Amino acid sequence: MSGAEKLKIRQQLGTHLRSTEKLSFMKRLFLKLCYLCLIFVYVCLCAVAAESSHESGAAHVDNLTLREQNFGQTGNEEQETEVADSSKRWAEVNVEKAENYLSLDGHDESLRGTVVERKQNQPIGVSVETKPKHEFSLKKTVPVGRIQDDSYSVDYDAINVGPDYNGPRLKDGIVSLKFMRDLVQHFRVKKRLHSKYAYQIIRKIRNFYRRQPSLLEIKVPKGENITICGDIHGQLYDLLNIFEMNGWPSETNRYLFNGDFINRGRYGVECALLLFGFKLLYPKRFFLNRGNHESKMMSHYFGFDDEVKFKYSQKMLDMFGKAFRWLPLAHRIDKKILVVHAGLFSEDGVTISDIKHIERNCEPIHSPLMFDMLWSDPKSTDGRSPNFMRGAGIEFGPDVTRSFCRRNQVEYIIRSHYPPKEGHRTDHNNRIVTVFSAPNDQAGNKGAILKLTAPKFEPQFVTFTQMPEWDMDHGEGVESDHPINDSQQIKDTARSMKGKPSPVSATSKYFP
Numbered sequence: 001m002s003g004a005e006k007l008k009i010r011q012q013l014g015t016h017l018r019s020t021e022k023l024s025f026m027k028r029l030f031l032k033l034c035y036l037c038l039i040f041v042y043v044c045l046c047a048v049a050a051e052s053s054h055e056s057g058a059a060h061v062d063n064l065t066l067r068e069q070n071f072g073q074t075g076n077e078e079q080e081t082e083v084a085d086s087s088k089r090w091a092e093v094n095v096e097k098a099e100n101y102l103s104l105d106g107h108d109e110s111l112r113g114t115v116v117e118r119k120q121n122q123p124i125g126v127s128v129e130t131k132p133k134h135e136f137s138l139k140k141t142v143p144v145g146r147i148q149d150d151s152y153s154v155d156y157d158a159i160n161v162g163p164d165y166n167g168p169r170l171k172d173g174i175v176s177l178k179f180m181r182d183l184v185q186h187f188r189v190k191k192r193l194h195s196k197y198a199y200q201i202i203r204k205i206r207n208f209y210r211r212q213p214s215l216l217e218i219k220v221p222k223g224e225n226i227t228i229c230g231d232i233h234g235q236l237y238d239l240l241n242i243f244e245m246n247g248w249p250s251e252t253n254r255y256l257f258n259g260d261f262i263n264r265g266r267y268g269v270e271c272a273l274l275l276f277g278f279k280l281l282y283p284k285r286f287f288l289n290r291g292n293h294e295s296k297m298m299s300h301y302f303g304f305d306d307e308v309k310f311k312y313s314q315k316m317l318d319m320f321g322k323a324f325r326w327l328p329l330a331h332r333i334d335k336k337i338l339v340v341h342a343g344l345f346s347e348d349g350v351t352i353s354d355i356k357h358i359e360r361n362c363e364p365i366h367s368p369l370m371f372d373m374l375w376s377d378p379k380s381t382d383g384r385s386p387n388f389m390r391g392a393g394i395e396f397g398p399d400v401t402r403s404f405c406r407r408n409q410v411e412y413i414i415r416s417h418y419p420p421k422e423g424h425r426t427d428h429n430n431r432i433v434t435v436f437s438a439p440n441d442q443a444g445n446k447g448a449i450l451k452l453t454a455p456k457f458e459p460q461f462v463t464f465t466q467m468p469e470w471d472m473d474h475g476e477g478v479e480s481d482h483p484i485n486d487s488q489q490i491k492d493t494a495r496s497m498k499g500k501p502s503p504v505s506a507t508s509k510y511f512p
């Protein structure tokens with residue numbers, strides 16, 4: 001090859017190399033541009049997402065998202081220690097914030113209240129703004145010292161309760177009328193039940209309910225009655241007031257407590273133990289439904305966890321949680337009245353038999369049907385919509401209620417979950433009856449109970465206002481070492497300590 005030919009080839013090669021270089025330079029430029037565009041789009045999306053989550057709060061945690069995130073699994077014995085991830089907690093907290101505002105009849109605030117700004121570096125779900133509205137002053141609730149039982153290795157049955165404990169004692173783990181009578185007086189003067197007996201009661205309740213279906217039937221003989229009570233929320237003195245007003249539970253005085261026994265109030269432990277105790281004393285006359293507050297997340301954020309750990313221990317809290325998971329979800333009275341904590345379902349066609357067979361022993365969020373029953377609210381227009389007010393469950397219209405009642409031959413549905421001003425209200429052409437039993441001066445709502453007499457079961461309401469607590473600062477003569485052998489005297493003393501006379505004291509039927 002001549003020198004000229006070689007030169008020519010080199011020149012051609014050079015041109016080719018240069019054009020290749022130019023091409024790859026263009027390619028690189030193009031890729032860089034693409035990359036920049038992607039970054040720009042990403043930044044824009046982030047900004048939009050941040051803005052929309054800031055604005056929509058409750059919408060952010062709509063049912064669908066919750067379901068997709070959470071409904072894949074059903075809890076079981078092994079999963080009992082499972083803790084939901086922080087975004088689920090975040091959702092639950094927003095829900096309850098909305099509910100707090102709702103209880104004040106502040107619908108607008110309820111929506112605004114769900115928008116909670118997260119502080120920088122603050123983990124989701126533990127913002128200071130998400131703390132419960134009601135500050136806990138636990139020291140006021142327990143005058144006696146704690147009984148140490150913090151160890152998981154404690155065998156409660158084997159504890160030998162010392163002579164310094166002067167409260168009620170279970171004999172062979174059996175709840176007797178005398179025990180319940182003493183327990184009421186004991187709790188009234190803010191004393192604690194020994195952890196051995198508290199533990200035994202909770203375990204018995206769990207063992208009792210785990211053999212029962214999720215919907216239980218109640219039969220009321222002609223001429224006899226049953227009283228339905230709504231949310232109690234740890235308001236011990238209002239719970240006692242209900243019994244004084246309406247008679248203590250007995251073989252002829254039936255009660256059904258429709259969930260939300262705990263949280264918010266300071267005496268969730270005492271309320272739950274009293275209700276559990278009466279269930280064990282009158283298993284065929286006294287009934288309990290689960291509410292949305294009888295769950296891990298709600299008790300974590302609305303006071304019960306702190307309360308149980310203060311009064312007892314983490315182990316006791318776990319026992320409560322296990323018992324709550326087995327509480328039934330509904331009762332049917334005389335095959336024609338359905339009693340459920342909150343409301344109806346996201347889907348059509350649910351039958352009584354479906355409810356009976358709902359698998360329990362899990363947190364509500366793990367069971368779609370349970371979740372709806374424990375969270376939903378009625379609305380005035382037909383159809384279903386997301387429950388933005390709570391961020392959980394649905395809102396269901398009169399048509400949903402009508403078709404459920406027709407399909408299942410239910411005359412009407414009794415629910416709680418929402419505090420009407422008068423403590424009760426009816427919706428959906430009287431097919432939905434709401435009863436709420438925690439009167440609250442702050443929210444201004446009255447409490448109500450609902451009395452039904454067989455066989456007509458026409459709703460009769462009794463309303464009441466909040467009772468003052470027994471004031472331990474002025475409890476002279478009712479010190480913690482006071483011998484409880486004259487419960488009447490204790491009760492009278494406790495009453496006189498309340499500052500103002502009880503509206504029912506003159507006519508009240510004392511606990512037999």
Ligand SMILES: [Mn+2]
Pocket residue numbers: 231260291292293341374416417418
């Ligand atoms: Mn509720």
